[in-house]
Amino acid sequence: MSNRVIKILVPAISIILGLLVGAVVMLFSGYDPVAGYIALWNGIFGDSYAIGETIRQISPYILAGLAVAFAFRTGLFNIGVEGQLMVGWFASAYVGAAFELPMYIHLPFALLAAALAGALWGLVPGILKATLRVHEVIVTIMMNYVALHVVNALIKTVSGGSYKTDKIQPTASLRSEFLSNLTDYSTLHFGIFVALAMVIVMWFILEKTKTGFELKSVGFNQNASHYSGMNVNKNIILSMVISGAFAGLGGAMEGLGTFGSMTNQGGFTGIGFDGIAVALLGANSPLGVIFGASLFGSLKYGANNMPNAASIPLEIVSIVIALIIFFVACGYIIRVALERLNKKKEAK
Amino acid sequence: MSFLEVLYFIVPTSIAYAAPLILTAIGGVFSERSGVVNIGLEGLMVMGAFIGIVFNLAYADVFGSWTPWIALLVAMLVSAIFSILHAIASVSFRADQVVSGVAINMLGIAIALFSVKMMFGKGQTDFIQKKIPRINIPILQDIPVIGPMFFKSVYGTSVLAIIVAVIAWFVIYKTPFGLRLRSVGEHPMAADTMGINVTKIRYTAVILSGGLAGIGGAIYSQTMTGDFGHATINGQGFMALAAMIFGKWHPIGAMGAALFFGFAQALAISAGSIDLIKNIPTVYFHILPYVLTILALAGFIGKANAPKANGIPYIKGSR
Numbered sequence: 001m002s003n004r005v006i007k008i009l010v011p012a013i014s015i016i017l018g019l020l021v022g023a024v025v026m027l028f029s030g031y032d033p034v035a036g037y038i039a040l041w042n043g044i045f046g047d048s049y050a051i052g053e054t055i056r057q058i059s060p061y062i063l064a065g066l067a068v069a070f071a072f073r074t075g076l077f078n079i080g081v082e083g084q085l086m087v088g089w090f091a092s093a094y095v096g097a098a099f100e101l102p103m104y105i106h107l108p109f110a111l112l113a114a115a116l117a118g119a120l121w122g123l124v125p126g127i128l129k130a131t132l133r134v135h136e137v138i139v140t141i142m143m144n145y146v147a148l149h150v151v152n153a154l155i156k157t158v159s160g161g162s163y164k165t166d167k168i169q170p171t172a173s174l175r176s177e178f179l180s181n182l183t184d185y186s187t188l189h190f191g192i193f194v195a196l197a198m199v200i201v202m203w204f205i206l207e208k209t210k211t212g213f214e215l216k217s218v219g220f221n222q223n224a225s226h227y228s229g230m231n232v233n234k235n236i237i238l239s240m241v242i243s244g245a246f247a248g249l250g251g252a253m254e255g256l257g258t259f260g261s262m263t264n265q266g267g268f269t270g271i272g273f274d275g276i277a278v279a280l281l282g283a284n285s286p287l288g289v290i291f292g293a294s295l296f297g298s299l300k301y302g303a304n305n306m307p308n309a310a311s312i313p314l315e316i317v318s319i320v321i322a323l324i325i326f327f328v329a330c331g332y333i334i335r336v337a338l339e340r341l342n343k344k345k346e347a348k
Numbered sequence: 349m350s351f352l353e354v355l356y357f358i359v360p361t362s363i364a365y366a367a368p369l370i371l372t373a374i375g376g377v378f379s380e381r382s383g384v385v386n387i388g389l390e391g392l393m394v395m396g397a398f399i400g401i402v403f404n405l406a407y408a409d410v411f412g413s414w415t416p417w418i419a420l421l422v423a424m425l426v427s428a429i430f431s432i433l434h435a436i437a438s439v440s441f442r443a444d445q446v447v448s449g450v451a452i453n454m455l456g457i458a459i460a461l462f463s464v465k466m467m468f469g470k471g472q473t474d475f476i477q478k479k480i481p482r483i484n485i486p487i488l489q490d491i492p493v494i495g496p497m498f499f500k501s502v503y504g505t506s507v508l509a510i511i512v513a514v515i516a517w518f519v520i521y522k523t524p525f526g527l528r529l530r531s532v533g534e535h536p537m538a539a540d541t542m543g544i545n546v547t548k549i550r551y552t553a554v555i556l557s558g559g560l561a562g563i564g565g566a567i568y569s570q571t572m573t574g575d576f577g578h579a580t581i582n583g584q585g586f587m588a589l590a591a592m593i594f595g596k597w598h599p600i601g602a603m604g605a606a607l608f609f610g611f612a613q614a615l616a617i618s619a620g621s622i623d624l625i626k627n628i629p630t631v632y633f634h635i636l637p638y639v640l641t642i643l644a645l646a647g648f649i650g651k652a653n654a655p656k657a658n659g660i661p662y663i664k665g666s667r
Contacts, residue, residue, distance in 0.1 A: 029466055077446055079387075124642075134645045135654070137446055138593060141387070141586055142638040148583075153631035267579055276450055313465035318458035326433070326451035329443035 014327035022320035035310040043305025044298045052183025058297030062195040063250030064275025065293045067243045069284040074239035075219035080140025081247040082272025083147030084118040088248025090151045091117035092255035093262040096168030106171040118248020119241045126240030130233035163264040174257035189257035203286040277325045359497040363506045366610025368564040370509040372588035373602040374516045375560030382553035383533040383657040387449035390585025391456025396423040396565025398460035401576040404476040415478040423566035424559040431558020439550045442661040472577030480570045505567045516599035533655035536662040590641040609637040
């Protein structure tokens with residue numbers, strides 16, 4: 001088995017193991033796993049409405065996954081996608097509601113605001129990592145909570161004490177009547193095209209520009225990069241900023257597309273954390289992220305059908321997603337097992 | 349409220365909020381001192397909080413007023429077992445410990461909510477009848493000023509947390525096990541050469557952290573909320589992680605940091621009724637622990653040094 005096959009097999013086996021253990025959990029809790037997974041399947045592909053909603057759910061997942069993957073490529077672990085996404089959501093909702101501009105200015109402006117807000121939230125851990133060698137994992141976790149509380153306070157301030165920002169102007173909306181009609185009046189919006197465009201942007205930056213080469217190089221070996229004359233610190237900051245911008249755009253999917261406003265958040269959206277799963281499963285490549293986001297976005301949306309159709313709590317899907325991450329993390333042991341299996345075959 | 353009245357309210361509330369943080373943060377100290385990053389504390393706490401409430405509801409009739417205490421023990425056991433997953437992944441399977449921790453967090457909340465929906469048919473449990481009681485400590489409570497602040501209507505669990513902190517300090521710095529623990533976290537190869545079983549020490553440390561986080565979670569749910577739902581723990585585990593770092597990976601330091609974070613939380617809920625700080629938006633108190641931790645890490649509040657081998661799986665024979 002070539003290295004490449006193993007690279008694809010590890011996530012595939014992890015997904016299968018995750019679904020299997022999920023089935024075992026359902027079985028032991030007295031539910032019917034077959035009915036459960038059929039309900040899940042129908043929740044994702046059942047009718048055109050479900051498909052529309054699933055694609056809608058996938059859009060922020062792609063962007064969150066890109067954010068995590070992009071930082072990973074520079075050797076940084078951005079757990080702060082959740083917080084960056086929230087400030088992006090708020091920025092887009094605020095700009096969308098507060099200004100009156102023609103659409104061709106307003107919509108890009110609102111998207112840009114989201115990206116900038118996310119980038120700002122990524123800038124702080126980036127600078128701390130580059131200048132003071134502070135570990136980005138802890139800083140980004142702390143920044144998540146700062147984001148949560150700050151955003152809630154801002155919502156209260158801009159809405160004059162209410163728990164929700166004003167509805168955005170139609171000129172800033174990503175909503176599309178065409179896509180909505182196409183999918184039986186789902187909330188599918190143009191965000192998916194923004195997300196896919198960003199996949200291309202990430203691929204272009206990483207594969208076709210000098211900056212991308214430097215970013216990847218820093219991810220492989222900081223000392224070697226430094227020795228060959230690259231500015232390691234600049235690249236670390238840049239990576240976090242771009243990663244944050246992706247995450248901020250993910251927030252704009254919710255702010256300008258799905259909800260058109262932002263309500264007071266009692267806790268995290270979970271999209272940012274699932275982004276880690278998306279990036280891991282997609283091996284941090286742009287194309288892989290589309291795949292990972294499609295899987296987890298579908299699972300997440302399809303789960304909503306499980307309580308109704310099979311009376312199984314929808315949290316079973318969160319269990320499955322967590323298990324898949326766990327198994328991907330344990331990729332080492334899967335690889336060892338595969339290699340053993342391979343050797344046995346060769347011996348025969 | 350007069351200044352003294354404010355203190356009489358704030359100080360006990362701070363200590364009450366701090367107790368779960370202290371225990372969980374000390375769990376984190378054990379794990380990270382052995383070289384295993386544990387950002388799964390949140391998930392372990394969630395598990396403890398959930399088990400504590402469920403046990404309390406189920407056995408309140410059997411054990412009477414002992415129920416919350418036995419619930420703590422059961423929560424400790426279950427979270428300790430749950431943490432073995434993290435140990436297997438990060439010690440034996442050489443997983444990225446941060447990723448494994450994220451998985452533990454997601455798994456903890458997912459299993460707990462799944463079970464709650466299965467058992468209660470709704471998003472949160474019923475309220476428990478036997479909360480952890482507040483006690484007055486005899487004699488000490490009669491001391492003027494200090495008495496009402498520290499010894500009147502305190503939770504027994506707060507006393508427990510402080511005792512555990514002292515014991516943890518003793519274990520880590522004064523016993524052979526503690527020396528081994530620290531050496532494994534600083535330089536596992538050197539420790540291995542000296543005949544210390546790195547794997548065993550790391551497993552023990554992670555399981556200890558699981559147990560302590562389990563108690564922490566069960567204390568939080570049985571003193572603060574009285575039921576379990578999706579927002580019960582809501583970041584307490586990460587705050588404990590912050591306390592551990594702010595306390596520079598030292599049990600007593602972690603306790604001090606946890607007490608301070610408890611104070612920040614107490615201020616956030618009571619700021620509205622204190623004249624002096626009435627006009628400061630509560631958001632500043634909410635973000636205070638996190639901002640301080642970032643500052644501490646940046647070295648503005650003394651240098652914080654993580655154990656050297658923290659987060660690196662030990663592979664025998666590699667240099």
